[in-house]
Amino acid sequence: MRRERARILLDALLTLGPTFIKLGQLLSTRPDVLPTEYIEELAELQDRVPPADWAEAQRVIEDELGPVDDVFDAFNRESISGASLGQVYTADVDDQQVAVKVRRPGIESLVEADLRAIRWSIPIVVRFVGQGQAFSLENLADEFAKTIREEMDYSREGRMLTEIRANFADEPDIVIPTVYEEYSSDRVLTMQYIEGTKISDVDTLERRGVDRSQVSETLERAYLQMIIEDGVFHADPHPGNLAVQDDGSIVFYDFGMSGRVDSFIQDKIVEFYVGVANQDIDAILDALIDMGTLSPEADRAVMADVMELAIQDARGENIETYRVQQIVGKVEDTIYEFPLRLPPNLALVLRVATVVEGVCVTLDPEFDFITVATDYLAEQGYREESIRQFAAGTAEEFQAAATSVLRVPPKLERALDKVEREDLYVRADLEDSNRVIDALARRVVLGLVLATSVPTTAFLYVTADVTAAAISGAFTAAVGAALYKTFRRRNGLQASPQFTRQNLRERDGDGDDGGTALARSGSQIEADDAGTATNGD
Template sequence: MLIKRRYKHFKRYRQVANILARHGFGYLLDKLNLTDILPYHQRIKQTSEEEQHSEKTRGERLRLALTELGTTFIKLGQILSTRPDLLPKDIIVELEKLQDRIPPFPYEEVKEHIEEEFGAPIEEIFECFHQESLAAASIGQVHRACLKNGKECVVKVRRPGIESVVEVDLEILFDLARLAESRSALSRHYHLVEIVEEFTWGLKRELDYSVEGRNAERLDKNFLQEEDIKVPKVYWDYSSSKILTMEYVEGIKLSNFKLLDELGYNKRTIAENLSKAILKQILLDGFFHADPHPGNLFVQKDNKICFMDFGLMGYLSDERKKQVIKLVLALVRKDSIKIVKSILEMGSLSKGTDIDKLKKDMDMLISLYYSVPLSKINIGEVITEVLELAFTHKVQIPSELTLMAKTFIILEGVLKELDPSISVVEIAEPFAAKLIAHQYNPKNLAKDWAENFQDYFDIVSKIPQKADRILDKAIDDDITIKFELQNLGRIFAYIDRIANKLSFSIVLLSFSLVMAGLIIASAIGRGGSEFFWQIPVLEIAFISSFILFFWLIYSIIRSGRF
C-alpha cells in the first residue's frame, strides 16, 4: 500500500524530497530509505548542500523548507509550534515565524467559484463586490461586499483546487509517519501517526468554512450576555463549505497601538476585557479562540473587543475543564503536589514513568517561582514548562493542553503591549477559585449526582447478569485467566547470563580436558603426533578446538548477556 501510494504521488514525493534535501535534511531521507526518489544528480549534491546550509540554524532551515512545501506543511509547522513537548525551543521559535500569506488568486476565479457554488451570477447574489481582496492566505482569501438588503459583509472564498493538493500532502505525511514509526523507537514514543491523524482532522475542518461559521456562532452564543465582546454574525444564506459570508465589522486592529493611543482608547480596560474573555472561554466555556494575536482582534467604541478568524479553536470537555481549573489554581498557589496530581489526571502514564521522581522535579521547578510575585509570573510559560517536564517523564499530554498554553502565551504577549502591569495570573486566581466553589456547591454536586445516577444504576443493574455469565463459564471450564509478570524480560535476561556463564565454565573445562588428552596422546604415541596415514591429527584437533572455543566465547559476549 505504501509503495503503491508512493508511485501514485511520485511527482509530489520527489518534490518534497528535493526540497528537504536542498535545505539540508537529506539525512532524514536516508533514514527513511527515500533517497531513491531523488534524481541521481540530487543524491550526489546532498552532502554539499547540507554543508552549504550549515550557517543557518536547523530551525531556520526547517521553516524555509516548510514554507516552500506549501499550505499543508505550513499548517503542520504552525501546529507543531504549539507543541514544546515534541520539539526543542530553538525550532519552536522559528516555526512561530511561519506566515500563511501568499499572493491572491485572480478575481475572475473568485467570481467563477461563487457563481458555481450558488448557481447564479454574482450580481444577483451581492449588491456590490470589491474585486481587490482584503487579505489572502494559502487556503482562501477575503473580499468586502454588500448584500442586496444593504448590509455590508466580508466574503471568504476557498482557493480553487486546494482540497486535492492538501489531500495528496496528507497521504504523504501519513506514509512518512508510518515509515518513521516502523524504523525508529523515538518516533513510536512520540506517536507520529497519531499526531498526523489529529492534524488531518483539524486541517480538514479548517478547509470546511461551514465549520468556521459554526465556531463563530458558538462563540457568539457564549458571549450573548457580555457587552464588552463582539463576534460577527454569519449569513448562512450566502455561505457553504467553500464560501463563508460574515458581517463586516468596523474597528481598529489591536496591533495598531499608536492609533489606539491617538484616539484615546483605554488600553488597560482593553487588556482587562481581553483577559477575562479568554479566561471565560477556557475555564468556563471549554471552547476558546486558539489564535488571539492582535491581527485577529479589533477594538470598537467603548473599548469593546471583536474576535475574528475562527478556523483554529480549542475544545475542552467538562471533565478536562475541571482538571484545567485545578491545574491553574495549583500553579497560582505554587502547590507542586497538586500540580502533579492534576497532570496525572489529565495525561496517560507510560510504563517508565517514575511518579516520585516527577514530584521531586516538579518541586524543583516550582521552587524557582516561590519568591516571584504573582504579577510577574507568565502563566503560559509556566504551563509550558510543566507540560515539558511531564513529557520528559513519559506522561502523554493531550494536545488541547499545549494549545491552551500557547493561547495563554499569545495573550500575555498582547497584554505586555497594552499594559505591562496587567497580570493574567492575578485575574485568573479569583476567577478559578470562584468556579471551584461553584462546582463544589452542594446544589451543583446534587445536580451532578442526579445526572450520573442513571449511569450508576445501569452499572449496578448489570452486575448480577455479568456474575451469572462468569459462573456459567466456570461450570463449563471455559474461564481463561491471564497473568502478566512484571519485569519478565529482566528475569529471562538474568537467567540467560547465568546460563552463559555456566556454558563458559563447561566449555573451558572441556577445552582443558581435550588439550590434556591430546598432549598425553602425543607423549605416548610413537613417532610424534602423526597418526592415521601420516596426518597431523594433534595439530588439526588443537586448531579446531581452539577455533570452536573462541567462536563460542565470541557468541556469548556478543549476545550482551554475560
C-alpha cells in the first residue's frame, strides 16, 4: 500500500512541475519525513525536463552578457543538458571549450509561486502528523526554499565552486572546473569544460584500468575534508555530477547545491565518527542529541540497539535475522514517533553522506565506509584528541564522584529525618510532549457535552418553544462538529500535469541526468553516450 501511494506521490510531483520535482528529490533524502518505500520510489525521480527553446535561452544570455556571437568565439545552439532550473550549452572562449549554464527563462516567478503554495500548506499538513514529523516538515520547508533560491543564483554557485576549488588546489586527485567570471552573472555561469567518464559507468572504468576501490576512497576522503575541515562542501554528489579521468582523478560538476558547516556541527560530526570508529554507542547517541538529530527523551536502550545494528550493517558484518526482528519489533509500531529528526543545518550533510556511500558501494561492493573514515580521523589526529578529552573528562568525573561521596551521607540523614517526622513530599510532573492526554481530554469533554445537549434539545423541543429548541440544537450541532473534527482525516488533491512519467522516460535515451551536462572523453559530442558525465545543473 505504501509503495502504491509512493507512486501516486511521484506522479503528483511530476504533474506539479519543476519546483516540486526538486522537492521530491529533497524528500528522497529525508527518512525522518517519509517511510522507506517512499524514499526508494522518489530516489528514482530524475530531473529530466524538456529544454527551453533556444530563442528564450538566447534572450537570457544576451540580457546578461550581450550578443552571443560577440561574447563567445563559437556557441553550440543545441543544449547538451536540460533540467528544471537550467540548461547547459557548449561554447568556445579564447580557443578553450567551456560549458555555459543558463537559468531557465521565467523560472523565478514559477518557483516563488510554488514556494508560497508549499508554505501555506505546511500548517495544514502538520496537523495530521506526529510531533517529530511536524518538526522535520517545518524545517524541510525552510530548507527547501533556501536551497532552491541558492541553486538559481549562479553568482553564488560560482563563488562556492571557486572556494572549494582553492581548498583542493594541492590535491591532484580532485579536479574542479575553473569559473570564467567575465562571462558569468546571476543567470549565466561559464566554466571550464572537463572531460571524464561518469563515475557509475563501472564497465568503462574497468576497461580503462581505473582502480575503482581507490576512486571510492578518494571520493570519501574528499567529502570528509570538505565537511570536517573546510566547512564548505559540494552537496549534490549523485553519479551525474561526478566523473573519473583515466588517471583515477575525480571531476566534480554542478555546485548549485552546496552548503556550509559551522564549527560546532563540525566538532559534533567528528565526535560521531570517532564514536562509530570506537563502537562507543553512548558517544554516538550523545553526539546525535547535541546536534539536535535525536530527542533527549529518546529511549537510549532502543536507540543503542538500532545504532549497533546500523554499524554492523555498514561494516558488512553478518547479522542474525532473529536479532534484526527483535529490534525492528521495538520500533515498527512507533516508527512515525521515532525520535530521529533533521535540523536544517544537517539535512544537506546527511544527503552527502548517504549519496556518497551509495556511489562508493557502486564502484566497489566491498568498500568499507567506516574503515576509511576511521583511518582519515586517525591521520588528522582527531582520534588521539578524543582520547585526551576522554581522559580529562574521566578525571573530572572521578573528582566529582569523590566530592559526592562526602556530600551524600549528610543529605541522606536529613531525608531520613523528614521521613521519620512524616514531612517528606514527592512531586511528579506528567509530560505530554505529543499532547495525547490533551486531545483525549478534549474528546471526553466534547463527548459528555454532546451526550447532555442531545436530550436537552429534545426536552426543550417537547416542553418549550421552538426558538429555545433551535438554539439548543445549533449548540448541539456545533459540539458534534467539533468532536468530529478531532477524528477527521484529510482528502487528496488533483492537478493537471505539466510533466508526465512517460514524458520523462522518452528522454531517457536522449541524455544523462537532466541535472548534468555531458562530459565527453572524445572530440565528438553525442547526446546518447551513456558512459560520460558533465558540467551542469
